[in-house]
Amino acid sequence: MSKATPPIVRAIDVGYGNTKYTTSQRNIDTDAQVGLFPSLAPRATQSDFTGGLMSKADRIVVTVDGESYAVGADALTESKGIYKREVAAAYSTTRIYRALFLGALQKMRLSAVDYMVVGLPLTTYDRYADELKGLLTGVHEVPNPVQHDQILKVDVRRVKVFPQPSGAFYNYAVPRKLLETMQYQTNLVIDAGYGTLDWFVTEGARPLTGRCSATPKSVWAVISAVAEHIAPDLTLNPRTMQRIDNALRVGAALNINGREVNIAPMRPIVTQIVEDAINEMLLSIGNISDIDNILITGGGAHLFAGYVKKELGKSHSQIHTDADPVHSNVRGFQFAGEFWAARDANSRAAA
Template identity: 35%
Template structure:
């Protein structure tokens, strides 16, 4: 165990299909960071290391899972420009070596060696089938090559619940009437109807479509119109998030001209939400969050014109901040129970 690393009471990690988001307590403040959920095979950057600082070494760590070494961290895109980034987009994602490698990367870059409680999340569509696996997979000692960490206990939450917990701390929250929380993720779009912190499972659900599917549709439009293969979707993601142009074969393109023909992906997801929620006559507001929130906002407002949309600030970190708050609250509750103090 690295003696320079620290102990934290709670670490919250949202291992998403697009990015891995991390939150932990740093004094009275909450520290957050994220890195791409990409796990290409590890490659030693020997030229950069021998260049006396002239060439920057990518900020990554080597993580070993089941005998294979992966490269994980904020600099991983530098080794994945060919479009083969080791992303694993499937419903069994949380059981893969990639997931374990990304979790190890979260501990490494948070500089944390042990926690009393680890909080993780799952999409709504596979929550009930995978929650038991996650609860047991990472409790205790975990060793992944250069990265080692200890976990006292694990709690797993539906991903939109993190946003709900986070939103409940603001004055717009109405604990007497339902809110509709919509979490636009990379691979899935999840929604929860909840009154206070009680979920209406009959009206909550998930759609097998997220921001990545929208990016793929944009890539297809570009290929059809310009006859150019974008070589993956990560740069499309970054361009849309930052408002930048997309460099293709030496030319800068404004992505806005390609968006209308990819709109069907967003339309299908929002229609699924509308069908799942059934009616909105009792809904106080829509809480919109997730990395793809801004992309879906216009269509959501068009489908639910009568409802106010509460757009969470810094939506990429909304879930993981809520996970941290939930972890801290449950840890305090459990401590009081052990001490015989009413919770």
């Protein structure tokens, strides 16, 4: 890298529900541009029954260990009526994870990334962070976004793996110019992800590891419980699970087997899982009187924010819900990556 060429920094957050990525760096006036697609990667088929319309769909085919996977917003067009989501602890070691990473990498339209930041849930970070760094560092092949019959090789030169909730911390603190203030405060990030609810207690940006943990009682647990209440086999149909998620998220009508289902009687199921998860969190954290800031984020923030504010708000006044909780971690990873690149540049200049 020459001094005239700034390093390229990007971030990818492969979640259980969605894969988020950045496609630009920040500047003085704007945030980094972000995008997402569902974390679904069915085996790709070679047939096209759409008269060529599939070529215009938002999905690409990537290859992992000789197997082809469809990824992108329209990847479900490749799936059968049954598709089981990956929510295992070893998710980051699976072909599905790597396929989703390649899909996000292709969206960046780059031949090299100097600094790549990704994240892992707290439940898997210690065990898998080093392995994931090794898997993602190096040259990857993705479909060329311009010359569609060609392969694009992308050199990912450096990778850093962060605990996922740390991204939300940076995303909240940096744009508000609160990073210096919060460095001397105790902060709690509640990250309601698709597969896990993570709680991340920090002194500044430094994790207080004894008070950080996670539970699987999050979005997937909620929508699975609702689905099983309606009919036991619904969890295997990804489109039906998306409908249940949308019904809980935005109040959309829920239609199953051609009939509208009243979701109101199932609200107690949701409330019980949310209460159990937050109680588990509070037992792990202990007394919260020393916590200065509480930030609620993640794609499931809509499920947890109300209960957290009702229960913790009785004694705590600084509870904030992220304005864009789905992209919070990946935006924060971008901040962290740019800080990392700047530190490296300063170190080289001082050498």
